[in-house]
Amino acid sequence: xxxxxLQYLFSGLTSxxxxxxxxxxxxxxxxxxxxINFAQGEFIMIGGMATATxxxxxxxxxxxxxxxxxxxxLVGVAMEKFAIEPARNSDVxxxxxxxxxxSIFLRGAAQIIWDKEFHSxxxxxxxxxxxxxxxxxxxxxxxxxxxxAVAIALxxxxxxxxMFGKAMLGTSHNRLAAQLVGVxxxxxxxxxxxxxxLLGAVGGIVVTPITFTNYEAGIMLGLKGFSAAxxxxxxxxxxxxxxGLIVGIAEAMASGYLSSAYKDAIAFIIILFVLFFMxxxxxxxxGTDRV
Amino acid sequence: MxxxxxxxxxxxxxxxxxxxxxxxxxxxxxxxxxxNAMFNAILCVGLNLLIGYAGQISLGHAGFFALGAYGSGIxxxxxxxxxxxxxxxxxxxxxxxxxVVARPILKLKGHYLAMATLGIGIIIHxxxxxxxxxxxxxxxxxxxxxxxxxxxxxxxxxxxxVTGVLLVLAVWLSLNLIQSPVGRALRAVHxxxxxxxxxxxxxxxxxxxxFVVSAVFASIVGSLFAHKNGFIxxxxxxxxxxxxxxxxxxxxxxxxxxxxLIGAVILxxxxxxxxxxxxYEAMILGAIMMGTMIFMPKGLLxxxxxxxxxxxxxx
Numbered sequence: 001x002x003x004x005x006l007q008y009l010f011s012g013l014t015s016x017x018x019x020x021x022x023x024x025x026x027x028x029x030x031x032x033x034x035x036i037n038f039a040q041g042e043f044i045m046i047g048g049m050a051t052a053t054x055x056x057x058x059x060x061x062x063x064x065x066x067x068x069x070x071x072x073x074l075v076g077v078a079m080e081k082f083a084i085e086p087a088r089n090s091d092v093x094x095x096x097x098x099x100x101x102x103s104i105f106l107r108g109a110a111q112i113i114w115d116k117e118f119h120s121x122x123x124x125x126x127x128x129x130x131x132x133x134x135x136x137x138x139x140x141x142x143x144x145x146x147x148x149a150v151a152i153a154l155x156x157x158x159x160x161x162x163m164f165g166k167a168m169l170g171t172s173h174n175r176l177a178a179q180l181v182g183v184x185x186x187x188x189x190x191x192x193x194x195x196x197x198l199l200g201a202v203g204g205i206v207v208t209p210i211t212f213t214n215y216e217a218g219i220m221l222g223l224k225g226f227s228a229a230x231x232x233x234x235x236x237x238x239x240x241x242x243x244g245l246i247v248g249i250a251e252a253m254a255s256g257y258l259s260s261a262y263k264d265a266i267a268f269i270i271i272l273f274v275l276f277f278m279x280x281x282x283x284x285x286x287g288t289d290r291v
Numbered sequence: 292m293x294x295x296x297x298x299x300x301x302x303x304x305x306x307x308x309x310x311x312x313x314x315x316x317x318x319x320x321x322x323x324x325x326x327n328a329m330f331n332a333i334l335c336v337g338l339n340l341l342i343g344y345a346g347q348i349s350l351g352h353a354g355f356f357a358l359g360a361y362g363s364g365i366x367x368x369x370x371x372x373x374x375x376x377x378x379x380x381x382x383x384x385x386x387x388x389x390x391v392v393a394r395p396i397l398k399l400k401g402h403y404l405a406m407a408t409l410g411i412g413i414i415i416h417x418x419x420x421x422x423x424x425x426x427x428x429x430x431x432x433x434x435x436x437x438x439x440x441x442x443x444x445x446x447x448x449x450x451x452x453v454t455g456v457l458l459v460l461a462v463w464l465s466l467n468l469i470q471s472p473v474g475r476a477l478r479a480v481h482x483x484x485x486x487x488x489x490x491x492x493x494x495x496x497x498x499x500x501x502f503v504v505s506a507v508f509a510s511i512v513g514s515l516f517a518h519k520n521g522f523i524x525x526x527x528x529x530x531x532x533x534x535x536x537x538x539x540x541x542x543x544x545x546x547x548x549x550x551x552l553i554g555a556v557i558l559x560x561x562x563x564x565x566x567x568x569x570x571y572e573a574m575i576l577g578a579i580m581m582g583t584m585i586f587m588p589k590g591l592l593x594x595x596x597x598x599x600x601x602x603x604x605x606x
Contacts, residue, residue: 036402083585087588090584090588092401092402093537093541094541094588096402097541097580100534104576105573105574107577108573108577109574111573112570226406230402259421265414268413269410269414272407272411275395275396275403275406275410279403
């Protein structure tokens, strides 16, 4: 009874950590530019696919991982430069369509560069399950928790202790004021895309040994990351992490105790409830419109 | 009512175009593509009322379309209901569903609204895929011909004329809606919701109304699509299909009924034209979406009209 619960919890935390990374990616870009990047899931896909295919081709893992991360960042920067920046003054619907267009484009490209097959990576440290109070934990899940925690800690350090990170935070609060005190806003926007692409790639790489990946793998991961971000309150980093974990755990519990067929629907059911009753998410600011 | 206004002119041009176009059709494939283009056009004319005129995005409209399709399929195939009854019943159920969710959903703005409508679409998709006992699950289900009063609509050619009439009807209805006080209220909502509220427009009622109307449009087209196609799968309710519909509206031109129509036709024809380079189709579609939005954020038709006007003014 308890063992089963623990088992669901482990699996929920594992996917929740990935949703949290994706949600953070949404939050970073949203803060810097008020853009919701529907191609966030594609960064995850690119990280996983690039690493998996390079490793399969004989590139050592320690080389394949940084290369995949760099590739994903490059895509993020290119996307900001060529698709988002030229349309900066457009309205929300327009920018949503642009980022959806980018995600379709990247999926199409992935399908040509790689293929339509599923790819996997060997687990980082073996497949021997660890027994915990009657439940089992895969070592790869520990990697997912550990690396997500490290990524989150580094982000915290970056935003609170480095000059550039503070400049990014400043931009998110008030772009004009940041510009006036000498923040290069354009660089901040580029950096936000690079950073969230990097986060996405990290998530994609650590999760690939567990879930496999293919050119379409980014869609659901991206949408769940989006719900995590909205659940927490758009643009709130802590919110995105909490939101990701809630979505992951709720999903695992629902698929364990209720029905596994409806697992994917859970995130969206939660999000509808939250939006109906707390329209700005759990940690969102309650804003008023100025007329 | 004055019959010779700009809008009746456009309507006449549309009717003439639909009548004349088949002269260039060399086989039934053209009729088939034509019918699909017009299905999408009807759907987009409805969706455009919501997105273009009221300024409310919906990333879940494929869900309403699929509910119409499955409603008709299930009621006619499993319960032997007459096709027209199934169509009306499905559309009413979709209308009621849209009405129930509209009020809480339309309180949301921007990205939150996008997320909520997306969520509804995905939940519908998952239900259709999972409840295999009723819907046939991922394998889909067959739907018979559309029979009414002893008359059967079948064959690409007959569907073409039926759909053509319906498209003209849909455009006429929307034009009337837009020109009416309701239309003015909607545009006020788009301009400034608070402003509209201040001058006494009951903004939430109007938003709910247009949401329900656009969902019913989608449901009716879904029902017809099911009969015409003869086979439906849950794919018709996918997130991608919702995105496609929104793209048609935005590509052709928001707040322009004929723009939405043109967007629908272009995006329906595109895959046919790209069939030769099938593996690049997704990339090209993505590039077109990005390119149009970057260089013509108002959409094709309004941008073209604006540049024509500029040229005339420059003379």
